[in-house]
Amino acid sequence: MSDHIATDLLPSATPVRYLAEDGTTVDGPAGYPRPSTEELREAHRRMVVGRRFDAQATALTKQGRLAVYPSSHGQEACQIAAAMVLREDDWLFPTYRDTMAMVTRGLDPVEALGLLRGDAHCGYDPNATRTAPQCTPLSTQTLHATGLAYALRRKGTDSAVLALIGDGATSEGDFHEALNFAAVFEAPVVFLVQNNGFAISVPLEKQTKAPSLAYKGVGYGVRSEQVDGNDPVAMLAVLHKAFEHARAGAPFLVEAHTYRIEAHTNADDATRYRNSDEVDRWLDADPLARLEKHLRTLGALTDEDVAAAQADGERLAADLRSRMNADPHLDPMTLFDHVYARPTTQLVEQRDLLATELKAQEG
Amino acid sequence: MSDHIATDLLPSATPVRYLAEDGTTVDGPAGYPRPSTEELREAHRRMVVGRRFDAQATALTKQGRLAVYPSSHGQEACQIAAAMVLREDDWLFPTYRDTMAMVTRGLDPVEALGLLRGDAHCGYDPNATRTAPQCTPLSTQTLHATGLAYALRRKGTDSAVLALIGDGATSEGDFHEALNFAAVFEAPVVFLVQNNGFAISVPLEKQTKAPSLAYKGVGYGVRSEQVDGNDPVAMLAVLHKAFEHARAGAPFLVEAHTYRIEAHTNADDATRYRNSDEVDRWLDADPLARLEKHLRTLGALTDEDVAAAQADGERLAADLRSRMNADPHLDPMTLFDHVYARPTTQLVEQRDLLATELKAQEG
């Protein structure tokens, strides 16, 4: 209950940053492991590919190939860092907005898009990919992440869990309960809040009067930090540190200050609630451009490197395009699968009804 | 987002205290209005009466006159201060444990005990008494309090609201949502957490890893303080200040460190989860004894004053005893009243069914 403990838990007064918006280095706080140049080169490549993926998914949505797509354009530093700090045995709990992080993690892009395409609730195998289904009920996944993290610890592993959540979703009660459970049970979980300024149309200042969302940690005894979410160097540094803590049984809360460049989803009209000046200002803080400049200054990135990354992106996009342009074959009879391990007699009756209907339609 | 703002919101590093356990004054922090001796004398009288009320309710429960009774013995400084800082036009949102505060506020003791006696869900008129029904679903009332506080502000009054809540209940999501709504809507509400060490059997250290519950405020931009909940001087001082803030549109969170001397309710067996040493230690910190010593040292309390207070308590207890010893007359036909403003045809049918049954039983 001492002052000291409380101070330890508080975030830095301003977001951790190592790269200025123009890509030059600035003096960030000590105590965070600086990512290696190799790691930053890899981050750059993945950001190029990730952004290309996002653009392709947006395009496919316009063509009617996805039911809905929430873009993470502008949040690439968060998305890529999230995927890169995870070991293969760690778990990721993504929301609907985090498909880029999932693809970066290595999920098959078509499988990753199952929910948003509309052919499945979850197109991939969560166990095989160590990636929970994308969650739409806001903030509920933070509790699942906490429970799973505790399970991993109980099983004697040092695997950890990353729960992604948006700024708006931090207002839900489940987030509060997750932070509390994580602390009480010393669950190896990192909560990464991607504060992209909006919950659909609602700006952060209507969402909270907190000095910053990272200040929510102290009320649970959870260590926290705020970070420039468009600075890939800072994102990697802080998340690495957060995982170190988490693996030692101390959950960690990270708030990344970033911005959603596109509308909430393709169905949203952002001009109703914000003006393009604001978007332009944030485009100047673009995380990819920032990292590219930084690496070039270091002499660690050549035109060929950039071209190679772009080619990777094009390959992924082309593959995605062609595979998504076929209509998936879906069997309505699967509706009755997996409601229970074995269907109840009621479900068997209903399945028979549907089978009869389908036969009648064919015949 | 500056450090300064965050620091302003944080509570003192240790609980605010003006009276030591032996009743001598200690150096508390500046910045809180010290209650007048007159106010302290009144607090003393009310604590004597309140404690007597609590003992009588416990006795009535043993005699089967109450369905259940959660005692607030040991929490008198909180209960009395809560009632005393409220103006008549302010609202109180009590839990099941706060009957003493309600009676101190002036509610008729028999009406106040309606819920716990079992003849009503709420035995008093909340509008007339400006006291919400005692709430059993934990922490839900903090949202109602916030909404009502905002309504009062919207109506142009400077009335404020006090929401009482226990330490355990702070873990519920609704508490988090209430703090957030209160801050965002600048609702004139004070949240008083009576941290009595236990949620039934669960001690605080299993409930939270927060440095103290008061540290939950900063994450919402809500000013907070922690206070020695067995120090009536500190309780009054901090709550007065909290109300000043609240009336100005800045909600306030107060954590009072106190202790539940009795079991959770008469139905609970506290020996299963704590030992009597702990209880004894807290009996040494008794808020009533502390205030009595302090006032006597000041020369502001005589034997006659104490006797008069005790006589007030006995009068209240006697009245309560005699009125509670009669079985209340309850008409089962009232079951259908107040489900809706006008009963549905379905309810009319059901009422007729019951009427027929009752007639058959009589005949």
Place this chain on the structure above:
Amino acid sequence: MAATTMAQALNRALRDSMTADERVLVFGEDVGQLGGVFRITDGLTRDFGEDRCFDTPLAEAGIVGFALGMAMGGFKPVVEMQFDAFAYPAFEQITSHVAKMRNRTRGHLTVPMVIRVPYAGGIGGVEHHCDSSEAYYVHTPGLKVVTPATVNDAYTLLREAIDDPDPVIFMEPKKLYWSKEDIELRHIDEPLGHAAVRRHGKDATLIAYGPSVPVALQAAEAAAEEGVDLEVIDLRSLVPFDDDTVMRSVRRTGRCVVVQEASGFAGFGAEIVARIQERCFHSLAAPVIRVAGFDIPYPPPMLEHSHLPSVDRVLDAVDRLQFTDEPDHRYLTGAHS
């Protein structure tokens, strides 16, 4: 006269209620500047000011609990839950407090508030965006539950719901938001609780509500072509339930099909069937048959059409109403007897 959509009718109802009674406030997630994700609150903040229509933090229990407090303070909140499944975080506030406050306080504290819930499917929404959640609310005493199926009902029922002295769960069938009618919106001043006979018929009664009403009507048109004359009842108000209209019809036709989009098992349709057989037993020439969503989680968009009660499925059920002497073997198989 210009065609009006259900979305526009709801917007007009909010406007007219806000104009008529300054205690009426509209709030929820994205209802302000954006006008709601379905634009039901379009322009309200602009036209009535931020005091009357405003965004809240993203927390449904918070919204409902806060609204209840405001209702205690004399306001009439109309809150929006963004989608059906996103009202579940508010479930405790709704069932333990909103529904019970009048009863708990013996009429001293009343909660004249409306909780708007866009519900049901048919719009290609992903999981958790298409639940038919009415059964949870209708079983909770103290709540009224209303759902419009026509443009004018959307207007008039919402106005009545806002005027009602009790809390109303106002369930808006999402797929009908863009349905149009060429009408002048009229406020028909009658308390909630009346069903409407949408089509008169003599051979059997179809009972439906919300998103299933157009399905029932289409089925009736199709049946008419085959010489079967179906009556179609649109319940409009699930609580209070209009026994009178329903029983009168079924006693006359002697046959009945209940259509609902929600999963059938223990859905609201079960209550309708139970009441009918309790009250019209000797008038029934055949069992009352339910056509409902399957007992499965709402499917992904590409499969929802197989789940939703279709016109064909309703006609199939009508066929099973034993107009002839052939026994219905369908249920006998399951029961092994």
Place this chain on the structure above:
Amino acid sequence: MAATTMAQALNRALRDSMTADERVLVFGEDVGQLGGVFRITDGLTRDFGEDRCFDTPLAEAGIVGFALGMAMGGFKPVVEMQFDAFAYPAFEQITSHVAKMRNRTRGHLTVPMVIRVPYAGGIGGVEHHCDSSEAYYVHTPGLKVVTPATVNDAYTLLREAIDDPDPVIFMEPKKLYWSKEDIELRHIDEPLGHAAVRRHGKDATLIAYGPSVPVALQAAEAAAEEGVDLEVIDLRSLVPFDDDTVMRSVRRTGRCVVVQEASGFAGFGAEIVARIQERCFHSLAAPVIRVAGFDIPYPPPMLEHSHLPSVDRVLDAVDRLQFTDEPDHRYLTGAHS
């Protein structure tokens, strides 16, 4: 052999399951040191250690969501909700996640967990402590819902629920916790989903579950004295529902009364009635009648006896099963026709 209470049987089931399978964990509010407010988890922490049975922070959504995560991680959580109405904060976690996880992930993630819910009244509890909340769960596909009425069923159903590969809402009738039987607890190894015929009879079938089973049995004994021979079915499992046992009985007796403590309107009894008339229409000699709690918030302790379905109320309903030729005018009044 010593008499065993239902509370003890539940405790034994937890112990035996924890011994049989070390993945079984018990947690919730006050379940550790205290052994739960009803002592169902008495001694588990002492005997199995804090790793196997432990207290959590006070947050029901937290408990259920955390348990779901643990189930993803290979554990089998058995969590306690302290009282019926205090499961409502977890409603979103239960309906949107626990119920759906298997289906959402096409069988990849399963949630073999048990949510224990002490429910219903008759114990003089204050408001919010006596809800009969089963209707909310039975309507949610993906959940199994089970409720014991006897001491041995408490034991065997809880063991089956824990062994079940799917999430089970295990509803414990509070007022039967102290009911006693002189029996040796036996684990009958059969999957959930079977009703039990508690009394054989030929004149009519009483269908009940949980707290209403003893009421139905007492009514049957009383009726026997008047020469009416009632069959009593204890459903035990609400989901899956045992159509076979129910329909077989009603086809034979031709008359049926459904008893439930929950408010009648859109309660689980409605589903039972709807199914029976769908499947046994031509066997029915009279409408199936429901005896249920009134459609009101659960009353304060001193009035609960007037609300709860009593033996008399059940006998009254049996009387209305048209054994003679007198018409039942009760329902005709309401319908004005």
